[in-house]
Amino acid sequence: MAASDDSDYSLHECVFTGNLRKLSSLLRNHDVGARDKYGNTPLHLAVMLGRKECIHLLLNHGAPVKVKNNAGWSPLSEAISYGDRQILSSLLRKLKQQSREQVEERRPNLVAALHSIDDFYMELKWDFQSWVPLVSRILPSDICRIHKRGSSMRLDTTLVDFNDMKWERGDISFIFNGDRKPSQSLTVLDNKDKLFQRVRYEETEQEIEDEVDLLMSSDIIAVQMSTKSITFSRATTGWFFKEDRKELVGSFNAEFYNVNGMVLESRKRREHLTEEDLRKNKAIVESFTKGGTSQVDINGETIRRPSLPPPSPCSLTWEEYLSDPGTTPPVLGREMVYKQTCKAFRATVAMSSEFPLSVSMLLNVLEIVAPFKHFTKLREFVNMKLPTGFPVKIDIPILPTVTAKITFQQFTFKSDIPPELFEVPPNYHEDPTRFPDL
Template identity: 40%
Template sequence: MATSLLTTGDGKDEVDGIFPRRRPSTFSYYEIEDSVANFDSATSKEDFALHYAVFQGDLNAVQKLITKDNKDSLDTHGNTPLHIAIMKGYTEIIDLLLKHNVAVKIKNCDGWLPLDEAISYGKRETIAAVLKKFREQYVDGLVSRKKDLMSNLNELGDFYAELKWEFHTWVPFLSRLLPSDLCKIHKCGEKIRVDCTLMDFNEMSWQRGDLSFVFNGEDQNNAKNFIMTIMDNKKREFQKIKLFGAENVDVDLDEQIDLLMSRPVVYANMSTKPIKVSRAQSGFLFFRSDKVETVGEYEAQVYDISDLILLSRKRTEHLSSEDKQQHEHMRKKLEAGDLSSKDLEQSFQSDEVKEVRKSLSPPPQSTVTWDDYISGYESADKRRRVHPGRPIEYHEERRTYKASTAIADSCLLDVSKLLDILEVIVPYKHFQKLRDFINLKLLPDRGFPVKLNVPVFPTVTAIVTLESFQAQQTSAEKFLVPRDYKKFDIKAALKKK
């Protein structure tokens, strides 16, 4: 997804799976379907009374019909009432649904969120309303997980670790331009600090920095909050934020909207095809044996992962002709291996939107009737469903990967618990991608993945290596802000905008 707020999903709507309790030499893995609907049965107005009222734009009927049980129900296309209201541009109904706290992270059968439909329709106020509700529900989810997060933090034990990220691509000559990063993690009691140098990264651009994220436990004045400090070690500035709480608003909301409106809507998901995992072999003919690799100070068993298919889906109907030409130009240069470091720098600068994007003109009024919508497809092969909003411009691409992982027999710590914590504390998209890969449960139950090959974009994979791990306590000074650091002034920054 083309935003820092949304990444690869909420954990359920991306990938999940099972891993056999025993460890055979070779086995197959079948990914569970994305949590999108797949209905082909009921189609009458009575079956979907709320959806029908929304489709017709009948605000009074929606007010009467909406209940706790049906507000997030799915129709034959997997659309919620909110999906439909946004597609049709019914602002009052959208506001009403959001007041009833309808879920904004439900994907329809084609894998699109209500936010994606809002971007397609192109009304800034609607995009802002959905983003705010997303943030609100995200915080609510954190609050509900707070007890488990604190429990996980205490169970991990004290340690210092270094995770090295190296990015690679199949595109000729581009790998030498891709960044790397060394994340340093200090954990002591209920405190954790993460230092990293890669602030943001996508297929065509990245931003370097020197940031530290420090979590010092619960807010002593309010047990419902977590206090976190972000330090910019280059500018020698810091900012304290509350992860939970109504006062924690997105100060860069307008910039997020501008970014969403100027980029394609993109998702990259693992396919539902079988994935095979087997012990890697070394040697020749009759002298082959299970491959063992030394990673840092660890001797690790190597597994090959094959038939790993990444499905990339992209929508562009909301973009101007100039936007499309610019993205297509960069894509062709990328695939031709003709992308220079100067191009990458210009690409990142283009992410810093220079002017506020205006709302798009509403799409032509749809002639699609309820009967056409609820039971129809736009094409004979039933791959594209009837869409009552702005006509979709859609591109899909599949790419097969071969990946690998190295597992050390000694279990250093619970990697799932660590990644759950890092995902909350560090807004670093690749921790989330790593967690999603771990959630595939391709890895053995025992041992620790000291090296992983993870697809992060359709053209880019990352090799994540545990460079160092020591079970040790960290000095308390590591979790304090240096005295010469200045507090970042949010109000002054907003005035500059």
């Protein structure tokens, strides 16, 4: 969404000056997600200034929570910085609601796309590598097996999670049944322990409050792969007589390209955390990410992280905010404690015109398996404007010291895929807490 003209900043001005009555009347015929010269939406301003009534009014009118300003921060990021539990809970609930609505909006097209292609079996190999020798020796590899039948899909993997140089091995199946209602469409099987878990469609009140505790206890982090300056050049082979690199990947002829200008941008803020917080919170964060329970007091009551004292009131006027010559927004809330790092990476991709699946179909497949975090980077990469063909082999960075090599090594159209593959076996038992991140 592009920044608005000055004449479209009416909602922003109402929020800035706290004019709730005028804001309410203008919301009927103004874009609630309009962005000012800094990329801030009215909700950004309301959160940074702590205007609770404006926040609730904007959220009731569908103000987007996920949108980022020019500096890369969302209203949720600013709510963590401001440190008010009530504000943060409201934004988190609305964010999850908006995410569900977006998924449901795309769902009919996704199901139709699955129906439109013949049933298939595909193998996807992951090799994790590092330039740090000792690390490279202990990194995992995995072969994901994907079956597709009608509007159903099943992914079998032995790599449950891979994050911050830690991974969890297992024997996991992820099942998507597109023709079922949302609350029943996603299931994860633990084939080793004979357990299954429905991927939760809506969070409980406790889960929301647990997540608020986690957000308030953690750095505010924004990581993105910048694709603005990316170019592709043909990879070459040979010492003296260079020629374009072409190889067989699986059974597919492929042409190799270097991906130039790939930059991993990492932004981190911690103005909401004290030194004591940083010492204590590591254990809290680890507990939550492993599915641990909340802390309780001697009476068994859940201990919640309290709201922070509000930042000093903003001294800027609306006119001063709007006329500031800087490209980054003036500070309206808590003074930022900020660190940014940029690291350039080189990646390679092998494109084949012989692979029978299209890139758009692959994106649909990756959207379905989104709960598996290590697929997110692959989806971001495939979303780029790639050279002609299908990316049968990709080397992409997923962590500062770790690269993933992904190879589409087998693809077969099959008409005899059994429907039982997409059902929970009768001897499996339900465990709604087996996979805490799902």
